[in-house]
Amino acid sequence: MAPIISIRNLTKSYANGFVALKGIDLDVEKGEILALLGPNGAGKTTMISIVCGIVNPTGGEVLVAGHDVVKDFRATRTMIGLVPQELTTDQFETVWNTVSFSRGLHGKKPNPAHIEKVLRDLSLWNRKDNMLRELSGGMKRRVLIAKALSHEPEILFLDEPTAGVDVTLRKDMWRVVERLRESGTTIILTTHYIEEAEEIADRVGVINGGELLLVEDKTALMTKLGRKQLILELAEPLDRLPDCFSGNGLSLEPDGNRLIYDFDAQKEQESIAALLTRLAAQNIHFKDLSTRQSSLEDIFVALVGGAR
Numbered sequence: 166m167a168p169i170i171s172i173r174n175l176t177k178s179y180a181n182g183f184v185a186l187k188g189i190d191l192d193v194e195k196g197e198i199l200a201l202l203g204p205n206g207a208g209k210t211t212m213i214s215i216v217c218g219i220v221n222p223t224g225g226e227v228l229v230a231g232h233d234v235v236k237d238f239r240a241t242r243t244m245i246g247l248v249p250q251e252l253t254t255d256q257f258e259t260v261w262n263t264v265s266f267s268r269g270l271h272g273k274k275p276n277p278a279h280i281e282k283v284l285r286d287l288s289l290w291n292r293k294d295n296m297l298r299e300l301s302g303g304m305k306r307r308v309l310i311a312k313a314l315s316h317e318p319e320i321l322f323l324d325e326p327t328a329g330v331d332v333t334l335r336k337d338m339w340r341v342v343e344r345l346r347e348s349g350t351t352i353i354l355t356t357h358y359i360e361e362a363e364e365i366a367d368r369v370g371v372i373n374g375g376e377l378l379l380v381e382d383k384t385a386l387m388t389k390l391g392r393k394q395l396i397l398e399l400a401e402p403l404d405r406l407p408d409c410f411s412g413n414g415l416s417l418e419p420d421g422n423r424l425i426y427d428f429d430a431q432k433e434q435e436s437i438a439a440l441l442t443r444l445a446a447q448n449i450h451f452k453d454l455s456t457r458q459s460s461l462e463d464i465f466v467a468l469v470g471g472a473r
């Protein structure tokens with residue numbers, strides 16, 4: 166199946182000469198959740214803004230369901246819902262009017278039943294007659310999502326949807342995203358919270374300095390780049406690691422109290438059982454043992470750190 170979003174060699178230089186995107190290639194499949202991770206200023210919002218037709222690209226091409234986002238702006242924009250980072254809504258308007266008005270902006274006929282469903286799904290129904298200024302910050306964010314869904318878009322962009330919201334609301338938002346996915350909506354979200362990507366994304370893209378460093382299936386990424394460690398707390402400290410253990414991923418911590426065995430899913434290594442037997446044969450005993458698996462956060466820090 167053709168990707169729903171196809172980005173080819175996308176570049177963006179702002180008027181002041183700053184190059185925010187340096188040739189991005191990315192395909193987004195229909196129905197997936199893609200999380201874009203990257204530090205501040207990486208170019209995430211710029212990329213989203215181009216796909217949504219808010220910012221013009223300098224070079225390259227973006228197709229949404231086969232339509233060019235510049236030449237065929239109207240067709241592509243109605244397919245997309247955008248939840249921006251900043252609250253830009255009239256504080257003196259009611260929730261119902263704000264969300265209904267958004268639908269009209271996309272040239273869609275009124276559909277009160279759809280607006281009601283969106284507000285109910287986002288637990289905003291009992292607030293529909295409240296003015297925005299009467300809502301908490303978290304509820305205002307839900308209103309932004311409701312606005313973005315008002316015109317029944319196939320694609321939803323969420324730019325930092327949970328920045329600054331509490332844990333309960335964050336989990337609520339994840340549930341909303343999950344329900345949208347079940348209904349077939351394609352979701353692209355940017356986030357600083359790696360646990361968010363780990364929790365809800367199918368694929369993860371890492372952007373830094375205007376370049377897409379990688380985009381990969383989340384589970385495959387964790388298997389490929391993730392490392393596992395076995396940590397052995399020694400019964401007696403060691404001065405040095407016997408030579409027979411050198412070069413197989415085993416190392417002694419500087420204080421001599423712990424042995425760390427790095428095992429790599431890609432490499433052929435001796436089994437843990439064999440290693441423990443060899444250690445015992447060398448009279449090296451341990452009082453405790455634990456394992457540690459690198460998280461998406463470790464992988465992200467290694468990638469972004471390495472690219473700097």
Ligand SMILES: Nc1ncnc2c1ncn2[C@@H]1O[C@H](COP(=O)(O)OP(=O)(O)OP(=O)(O)O)[C@@H](O)[C@H]1O
Pocket residue numbers: 179180181183184185203204205206207208209210211212
């Ligand atoms: N209108 C503009 N003129 C000049 N430079 C800009 C403009 N808009 C953005 N930039 C610069 O482009 C770079 C990318 O910004 P962008 O907002 O796309 O990053 P981001 O990855 O979304 O960051 P954040 O996580 O902080 O939102 C930044 O260095 C920013 O200062």
